[in-house]
Amino acid sequence: MSLDFTLSRRQHELREAIHSLGVSVVRPQSLAWDRAHRIPDDFLRNLVMIASSMGGGFAMTPGADPPAANATGAKKPSAANVTTAVAAEQMAWADGALLLSLPGPGLGGPPIRATGTPEQKARFFGMFADMSTELKWGAYALTEPGAGSDVAGIRTSCRKDGNHWVLNGRKCYITNGARASWNVVFATIDPSLGRAGHRAFVVEKGTPGFEVGKLEDKMGLRASETAELVLEDCRVPDENLVGGEDSYQSKEGFMTAMKTFDNTRPLVAAMAIGIGRAAYEYARDFVKDNYVLSRPVPRYAALAERLARISRDLEAARMLTWRAAWLADNEIANAKEASMAKAIAGKSAIRACIEAVEICGAEGSIAREHQLLEKWFRDIKVYDIFEGTGQIQRIVIAKRLMTNLRTF
Numbered sequence: 001m002s003l004d005f006t007l008s009r010r011q012h013e014l015r016e017a018i019h020s021l022g023v024s025v026v027r028p029q030s031l032a033w034d035r036a037h038r039i040p041d042d043f044l045r046n047l048v049m050i051a052s053s054m055g056g057g058f059a060m061t062p063g064a065d066p067p068a069a070n071a072t073g074a075k076k077p078s079a080a081n082v083t084t085a086v087a088a089e090q091m092a093w094a095d096g097a098l099l100l101s102l103p104g105p106g107l108g109g110p111p112i113r114a115t116g117t118p119e120q121k122a123r124f125f126g127m128f129a130d131m132s133t134e135l136k137w138g139a140y141a142l143t144e145p146g147a148g149s150d151v152a153g154i155r156t157s158c159r160k161d162g163n164h165w166v167l168n169g170r171k172c173y174i175t176n177g178a179r180a181s182w183n184v185v186f187a188t189i190d191p192s193l194g195r196a197g198h199r200a201f202v203v204e205k206g207t208p209g210f211e212v213g214k215l216e217d218k219m220g221l222r223a224s225e226t227a228e229l230v231l232e233d234c235r236v237p238d239e240n241l242v243g244g245e246d247s248y249q250s251k252e253g254f255m256t257a258m259k260t261f262d263n264t265r266p267l268v269a270a271m272a273i274g275i276g277r278a279a280y281e282y283a284r285d286f287v288k289d290n291y292v293l294s295r296p297v298p299r300y301a302a303l304a305e306r307l308a309r310i311s312r313d314l315e316a317a318r319m320l321t322w323r324a325a326w327l328a329d330n331e332i333a334n335a336k337e338a339s340m341a342k343a344i345a346g347k348s349a350i351r352a353c354i355e356a357v358e359i360c361g362a363e364g365s366i367a368r369e370h371q372l373l374e375k376w377f378r379d380i381k382v383y384d385i386f387e388g389t390g391q392i393q394r395i396v397i398a399k400r401l402m403t404n405l406r407t408f
């Protein structure tokens with residue numbers, strides 16, 4: 001196993017491009033988007049065009065670009081997950097809600113990519129090839145009232161009826177769920193079967209019986225759409241059962257959901273680090289600008305020491321995140337590492353935002369167009385909630401440690 005933290009030229013260029021965009025265009029509008037609860041479609045359309053002119057996008061699709069076999073049949077490792085982590089950190093540094101609002105399959109992509117049939121991949125990914133006239137999103141609908149962390153406890157039901165499935169239930173907190181062209185919806189044939197009863201369906205917009213409920217008014221990431229979805233005798237054709245019926249043996253339905261997390265947890269970790277770093281940099285510059293003349297009085301030293309701790313923790317979280325992403329790129333099981341990255345990144349970034357506000361005093365809590373610290377403080381908390389809370393990550397890690405006693 002090689003150990004190399006050098007980013008490729010393409011990864012550097014991507015990071016630089018997103019950084020410039022963030023400074024010049026994204027951050028100046030970030031607070032306005034937050035207040036409007038929306039990022040304008042025109043802005044997203046321009047972004048999609050810039051992304052495609054850069055050769056296929058900002059690589060926001062974890063698990064994409066699977067390793068290709070060369071002439072000898074040997075697989076060349078993909079770098080898609082590491083590239084995505086690098087890009088996601090930088091984009092969240094600019095605006096976390098923007099990243100979640102990007103058109104494309106979003107979190108709905110990984111389960112189809114992992115277990116979808118070739119026809120499903122062609123149908124449901126093909127629609128994103130041209131978004132010049134219409135923006136399109138995919139979404140991932142697993143959570144429901146009473147079943148967030150307890151994924152195995154979902155109650156949305158699915159019943160076979162001829163060459164259709166009939167779905168009934170309610171999903172909540174679904175990112176881009178209202179505007180999505182399709183949602184990957186998880187349901188159960190029988191709740192008493194637990195994970196073995198789970199099925200995943202692509203439910204297309206406009207399917208009779210599928211309705212959008214309320215749009216949530218959130219504390220942070222307010223420009224990102226979060227929707228409730230209602231399924232009432234919603235008839236979904238057989239061909240939309242992700243992977244087809246044969247793939248649902250034993251725990252496979254649940255595994256589809258979990259495979260998604262192994263790819264997306266490092267991505268969410270990277271996003272948290274981006275926001276934590278933004279807060280850290282703001283506080284660092286604030287201290288330099290406001291306290292440098294008081295050096296070496298104890299106050300400056302104490303603040304510098306706090307900044308050093310924040311920076312250290314974010315850097316450690318980034319290393320774990322890149323490693324989890326690298327394992328995914330090399331098709332090595334990464335559930336434990338993905339959870340470790342998510343757990344440490346969420347906590348480190350929350351601490352970074354809290355401490356940054358404290359370091360800046362009252363000024364840190366004031367909202368202004370070019371002062372986004374209070375916004376990052378509101379945005380960051382959810383990174384320790386969605387894609388599995390911190391407690392759930394620790395449960396996943398503990399299970400892996402206790403069932404596999406190999407320590408490295």
Ligand SMILES: Cc1cc2nc3c(=O)[nH]c(=O)nc-3n(C[C@H](O)[C@H](O)[C@H](O)COP(=O)(O)OP(=O)(O)OC[C@H]3O[C@@H](n4cnc5c(N)ncnc54)[C@H](O)[C@@H]3O)c2cc1C
Pocket residue numbers: 107140141142143146147148149150172173174175176218221226382385386387388389390391392395
């Ligand atoms: C902005 C936003 C976007 C989201 N986007 C999506 C999306 O696109 N798709 C989707 O499906 N979901 C989405 N979610 C839902 C998210 O994944 C859930 O909120 C999350 O899994 C936590 O579930 P819960 O809110 O029901 O909390 P609960 O599961 O009720 O947890 C409440 C508390 O109990 C703790 N807890 C729970 N179980 C245990 C245990 N066994 N041991 C110890 N502590 C425990 C938790 O850690 C937490 O602190 C989103 C949520 C938000 C806020």
